[in-house]
Amino acid sequence: MKAIVNVSLKAGVLDSQGKAVHHALDSLHFKGVSDVRVGKQIILKLDETDKTKAMAEVTKMCEDLLANTVIEDYEIELV
Amino acid sequence: MKITILQFPGTNCEYDTQHAFEKLGAQTEIVWHKSESIPSDTNLLVVAGGFSYGDYLRSGAIAKFSPVMKAVTEYANKGGKVLGICNGFQVLTEAGLLPGALMRNDGLHFISKHHHLKVVNNDNIFLEKLNNNDVVNIPIAHHDGNYFIDQDGLKDLYANNQVLLKYTDEKGEDKNPNGSVDSIAGICNKEKNIFGLMPHPERAMESILGSDDGIKMLQGFLTA
Numbered sequence: 001m002k003a004i005v006n007v008s009l010k011a012g013v014l015d016s017q018g019k020a021v022h023h024a025l026d027s028l029h030f031k032g033v034s035d036v037r038v039g040k041q042i043i044l045k046l047d048e049t050d051k052t053k054a055m056a057e058v059t060k061m062c063e064d065l066l067a068n069t070v071i072e073d074y075e076i077e078l079v
Numbered sequence: 080m081k082i083t084i085l086q087f088p089g090t091n092c093e094y095d096t097q098h099a100f101e102k103l104g105a106q107t108e109i110v111w112h113k114s115e116s117i118p119s120d121t122n123l124l125v126v127a128g129g130f131s132y133g134d135y136l137r138s139g140a141i142a143k144f145s146p147v148m149k150a151v152t153e154y155a156n157k158g159g160k161v162l163g164i165c166n167g168f169q170v171l172t173e174a175g176l177l178p179g180a181l182m183r184n185d186g187l188h189f190i191s192k193h194h195h196l197k198v199v200n201n202d203n204i205f206l207e208k209l210n211n212n213d214v215v216n217i218p219i220a221h222h223d224g225n226y227f228i229d230q231d232g233l234k235d236l237y238a239n240n241q242v243l244l245k246y247t248d249e250k251g252e253d254k255n256p257n258g259s260v261d262s263i264a265g266i267c268n269k270e271k272n273i274f275g276l277m278p279h280p281e282r283a284m285e286s287i288l289g290s291d292d293g294i295k296m297l298q299g300f301l302t303a
Contacts, residue, residue, distance in 0.1 A: 009182075013182070013227060014185065014258065016183055016184070016185045016186070016187055016225075016258065017183065017187065020187055065136070065140065065141075065144070066136070068137055068140065068173065068180050070172075070179065070180040070227070070228075070229075071180045071182055071227055
């Protein structure tokens with residue numbers, strides 16, 4: 001099983017990279033983009049086969065290391 | 080007076096820090112991050128600047144799990160004095176020893192230059208040699224120095240006199256190089272034994288090299 005973890009800055013925390021990308025898209029004349037957020041994706045290959053257990057384990061990984069919950073949110077997808 | 084300086088893979092300010100404290104007459108010891116203890120005669124523990132673990136994942140995120148950090152946390156919780164400079168500040172916030180977090184500079188560039196700082200609170204051992212509103216000239220060198228804390232956390236910092244230093248111009252007017260909340264450059268914990276700042280006082284020890292204002296800052300630790 002794989003876990004796909006998406007980490008992004010919390011709403012309300014200024015995402016300066018997202019802002020820079022937004023400006024760049026604007027200058028390339030891509031219109032109709034109202035907001036850009038840049039995050040990171042961490043893909044974990046897991047030995048665990050039980051989804052509930054895997055979810056609990058990856059949640060702990062996020063809380064301990066993968067995200068800094070002072071400034072970041074995370075989403076976990078198991079595939 | 081014994082100053083213990085931590086060294087992680089990627090730390091690069093340990094020798095500057097050592098030189099600075101030895102110039103002030105202190106004894107120093109550099110301790111590798113694999114050590115599970117710190118010298119028992121330590122009077123001040125410095126988490127030096129640099130790029131621990133290449134800043135992978137987030138600055139300071141991996142260093143907080145180094146073996147030595149357990150001893151650091153124990154030492155700090157017992158009231159031991161800890162100073163985090165630059166990457167050291169990032170490590171201390173990641174480890175939860177100081178509140179808030181350090182994010183990418185709002186201008187996205189790495190900034191390396193001298194900057195003025197204003198003393199906001201000197202009722203702590205670190206800045207007691209300075210007066211409130213004094214302006215010092217100290218180098219900054221960071222990519223992730225944008226200090227963030229939520230509004231409630233910020234209120235607590237002010238209420239407990241934990242905001243130590245702000246980025247200013249030479250007159251002491253706010254001048255924000257990196258997007259930090261309220262131009263904050265340095266803070267301490269509520270108990271005032273753990274200190275963190277992004278600027279490098281250990282690089283401001285010789286006036287011929289631009290500034291010796293770092294002496295007044297680091298000296299505070301040597302009188303205790």
